[in-house]
Amino acid sequence: MTLAAPLRQPRDTAPEELSGAALRSHARSWLDSNLPAHFRTDRLSPEKPSIDETIAWEAAMHRAGLVGITWPKAYGGFGRSLREHLVISQEIGRTAMPESLNSIGKELAGPIIQAVGTEEQKLTYLPAILEMREIWCQGFSEPEAGSDLAALRTRAERDGNVWRINGQKIWTSGAHNSQRCLLLARTGTVEDRHRGLCLFAVPMDLPGIRVNTIRSIDGKDSFCEVFFDNVEVDEKDALGLPDEGWNAAIRVLGIERATNRMHRAWRFDSEIAHLVSACKSDPRLSALLDDGYYRRRIGASVGDAEVLKSYVETVVEALVSGESIGSRGSLAKLHWSEAHQRFAALAIELLSKASLPHGDAVKAAIARFETIYLHSRAETIFAGTSEIQLGIIADRILQLPKGK
Numbered sequence: 001m002t003l004a005a006p007l008r009q010p011r012d013t014a015p016e017e018l019s020g021a022a023l024r025s026h027a028r029s030w031l032d033s034n035l036p037a038h039f040r041t042d043r044l045s046p047e048k049p050s051i052d053e054t055i056a057w058e059a060a061m062h063r064a065g066l067v068g069i070t071w072p073k074a075y076g077g078f079g080r081s082l083r084e085h086l087v088i089s090q091e092i093g094r095t096a097m098p099e100s101l102n103s104i105g106k107e108l109a110g111p112i113i114q115a116v117g118t119e120e121q122k123l124t125y126l127p128a129i130l131e132m133r134e135i136w137c138q139g140f141s142e143p144e145a146g147s148d149l150a151a152l153r154t155r156a157e158r159d160g161n162v163w164r165i166n167g168q169k170i171w172t173s174g175a176h177n178s179q180r181c182l183l184l185a186r187t188g189t190v191e192d193r194h195r196g197l198c199l200f201a202v203p204m205d206l207p208g209i210r211v212n213t214i215r216s217i218d219g220k221d222s223f224c225e226v227f228f229d230n231v232e233v234d235e236k237d238a239l240g241l242p243d244e245g246w247n248a249a250i251r252v253l254g255i256e257r258a259t260n261r262m263h264r265a266w267r268f269d270s271e272i273a274h275l276v277s278a279c280k281s282d283p284r285l286s287a288l289l290d291d292g293y294y295r296r297r298i299g300a301s302v303g304d305a306e307v308l309k310s311y312v313e314t315v316v317e318a319l320v321s322g323e324s325i326g327s328r329g330s331l332a333k334l335h336w337s338e339a340h341q342r343f344a345a346l347a348i349e350l351l352s353k354a355s356l357p358h359g360d361a362v363k364a365a366i367a368r369f370e371t372i373y374l375h376s377r378a379e380t381i382f383a384g385t386s387e388i389q390l391g392i393i394a395d396r397i398l399q400l401p402k403g404k
């Protein structure tokens, strides 16, 4: 596959006709034959995918029927069931491909636009997300409003046919590469808290928007601070009703914690298999695999990944049966982030004991697991910290009395 291919191409398969095992087999063989070697994070490669290559790759995944699986066909999707989405997520999870550049568009903005957007907004935004013509970022957190999102201060004031936005967002992942921002801004007063908030689909090239990148511990410019100085957003880019932004935001966060990135459970599984295979390639690490201490810890991670996989499958079945996600996404988010962080620390600890000089398999594993380890530090923070998930589980699932 040529990655520099133009984005708006005809679809290269007829995936609508495939189902069940045939769909799984299509996804597996397409990924195996098309994923470029230098995208694979389990191999040593001097070259990293560029933004243009990533955009072309994700657009190709969409043409192959592996993205927008449950979205209606009218908006560029494939109109399939959540169970079929799960099958494809499992296949994506078993490959060592990088996370999507447009996961905010595909997994947060897309579902919320389908829930609260007008027909015109759906036709405008949704195909552009799937075809990778528009990459989205999420402008929720502010310097004084993270866990307590209802404290946010960025203001949106009505001025004729536009909303005038003033304020600052922070930790906005990928804002510097984005064409649109899913912005949560205040239309009422700070004292209104949950009332008087609105969601916007803000074009990132509007005058008055300034983006500064923030370097993260892994040396990447992963997130940004975004300043809005009298930015005029057309009224057609307001999503949902002006005072309904909080309810829409809570739905976004519910989706973020429960059904998006379902592939993570199967990726976790394949990371464990990668660590074990790298250890087997090295005499000292092979010996450690026989050590009861490390066997128990690897076994605990295998158990964690199994729990997570069955949890994802349970949530999918519940949704297919018409039940709502409710607060249950908090259980999956808490379990995945804490368990993955423990596993990443174990991987780094084990690999640090490899024989010298390192063989290629160990070198590749060190490069991959160092990145995973550094990123895992953030996993218990983004999409709601572990303490916030514990609070939600205590209040809404266990209905424990509130502490003082």
Ligand SMILES: Cc1cc2nc3c(=O)[nH]c(=O)nc-3n(C[C@H](O)[C@H](O)[C@H](O)COP(=O)(O)OP(=O)(O)OC[C@H]3O[C@@H](n4cnc5c(N)ncnc54)[C@H](O)[C@@H]3O)c2cc1C
Binding pocket: 137, 138, 139, 140, 141, 142, 143, 145, 146, 147, 148, 170, 171, 172, 173, 174, 223, 378, 381, 382, 383, 384, 385, 386, 387, 388, 391
């Ligand atoms: C890698 C990464 C990417 C991110 N990407 C985005 C993005 O794209 N868009 C976006 O809008 N945001 C993003 N965020 C921000 C993220 O949502 C916030 O960091 C998170 O909500 C926590 O907010 P905070 O950093 O302000 O911490 P605070 O809310 O100030 O929390 C500080 C500490 O106090 C604890 N705490 C706070 N309140 C309570 C409570 N009620 N009970 C118990 N403990 C509490 C927290 O658990 C935490 O340990 C990202 C964060 C990271 C790390």
